[in-house]
Amino acid sequence: MKKNKFLTKCFFFYVIILFNNIYAQNKLFKYDLEYKSNQKKDSIILKKMVLDIKDVSISIFRTEQQKISDSLIAFTGLGSERDMTFESQFYVKKDMSKDEILKSIETIFREIFFIKIDEKFDWEILPEKNKIVNFNVQKAKINYGGRSWTAWFTTEIPIQDGPYVFKGLPGLIVKISDDKGNYNFNLTEIKNGNDKVYYRNKGLDLTWDQYKKLLENYYTDPFARIKSMGIPVKKDDGHGGMVSVDMKQESDGLRKMIRENNNPIELNHKIDYK
Template sequence: MRYFIFSLQLFLCINFVHSQTSQNLYKILYDIKYLVDTNKSEVLNEQGVLFVEKNKSYFLTKTADQRDSIFHFNNRPIDYHANIKSKVLRVVKNHDNRSIFHYVQFLPGPMFNTTEEMDSLNWNILTDTMTIYNYKCQKASLEYRGNTWWAWFALDLPIADGPYKFCGLPGLIIKMENLKGNWSFDLSSISIEKNRFLNLSFLEKSKQVSYQELLKESDSWKYNRIERVEATGMIKYEPNERLNFIKLNLERIKKENNDIEVGLMHY
């Protein structure tokens, strides 16, 4: 733990200004924990990474990175029946125009994106403080799409960013959790990726929709998953097989009920 704290302080003090004018990226890792089923105690562990370059950033989960590598870069088929419980989260933030771009893909199908303003995140900065990794952190609260969130940010880490869509506080978000206790993000490490560019070209092919349209698409995928797979022509189910998959899908919907944004699936 001491090594992490020392390297983090040295990294920020020496390299922050330099990295803003070079090809270097911040690579900020978060440990993510969440309940798959809010009626049970099973906790899923996931890793998220936040890349920060000048005034832009890209957050994604390890599952999203693996799926994108298979589907978008290697052109390999996806197993549509795989029991994937991990969340596929992809978010790009542009701090110049203060926009948040959210990318969601319901396979089989195209990738969609929605846009919202950073100023729509109505933070309430509180007076509570706590020391995390030897940094004095301040507490903030946020009501966002069905969840109340608590965030701890460090003023000494001058990056107004954090996991998922969360950003806009006067310091890097070190720790974040929702009031229900079924979602949490904890900073695990920060490093520099030298002379690296993010290849986000595959996101340019996404279809821009409103948030309400995205919710409708989520419901369509949730309840018509089998029909959508058959519509590709890649798979044709026998009657008994089809009924079995429909039953399994309905069971999955009941069990996997802990969306980071209520009503919006991320698979």
């Protein structure tokens, strides 16, 4: 895992001053997510993530592109960036007033689903302290999703939140990683947020069992709906023309990609694709 990336000490000193007026406006925290989509390989995927804090009680964690897409949808009805697989989606909404955490996924047809996270966040706060850039941080541990996690949080930022589903420590989570080195979240930047925060707020609720069934059906025939519509599918031939898509070849390729990138963050809900 490559070295953590943080801003300069001068920047973070400025950030601490900003937090003297923390409740006056929305905040935005940027994180680097480095993870292994295949735990048997050394290759690392880097995703630029953002945590929007809206009106103190609502937070949205997603990629930078998903944040842009949510804004486009709000204004035009059209968004961007759709993942072809579900295991690589990390969109989470937290409502602190309801003590509710929702993991959201989106299909290639822009269907939105929400899964309620019911696991208890029983943190073990340890006496060990450290300094990340010029934040004083303290160590904590937790088990979530079939993984053991170590976090470093700072009470200098009085927000009991963090990346992805993680929350409930007496300060912002600056860094959190699992003990196998498969997932690593690092805070990289803090900014004042926009007055308006656009995010997914409509969709169908799923249980984990229903989510599993959705993924299994998708793996069995990824383009079933497209084929059922009888619409001819074409793609760029690389020379300015269009050629028909071999749907069997495309499906086989996607199933192979799903099998080879099957290291979900919720390891306890992993599907053994054949």
